[in-house]
Amino acid sequence: MTRTDSLAAASPTSLTNQPTGRVSLDPEKAEEGLAQLVLTVIELLRQLVERQAMRRVDSGNLNDEQIEKLGVALMNLEEKMDELKEHFNLDDDDLNIDLGPLGNLL
Template identity: 45%
Template sequence: MIGWQEPPLREAPPLVQPLEPLARIALDPATIEQDLARLVLTLVELVRRLMEGQALRRLEAGTVTAEEAERLGLGLMQLRGAVETLCDRLGIRPEELNLDLGPLGRLL
């Protein structure tokens, strides 16, 4: 009987590449209020965009009346204006609200 010899095993390449370390949060007391304001405005902008998407889906599905559509549009425009006004007052550029989530990409 001829013996069968298994070929030597090779090391498989990693399935996931190691992540680069994310930028650390700088907790500088001089900028903590600005950083907190930026975070809060980022969350408000995220929720506004989610609401806008939901409103568009409802409009496309025809599940809102013309009056409701008008109110939704005005409310979303006012919210966008309020975020822009607060960004101006606090010296925050709108693009600063788009957080880098590392391997997941940008938030907004």
């Protein structure tokens, strides 16, 4: 069976009920798929910023006031992400997009 044959044999519901970690390709749910993709990119950037901040803190290049401001900013960003995930009915697993042979994104 060729790849085209297997796609043609798949029922419409099997294509829309994709496992967690995949962006929905259903045209009826395009907004949800786009929100999932955008929030995934934002979460990836948030994690990168957090790691960089921790490196700066560990290196001793920041004073106590800067560390406090950085911590508050990161907590606020995480809180906002939680609000957005709740608004779009997504969880952490939904943002960890499956990249196939490369593994998961996050």
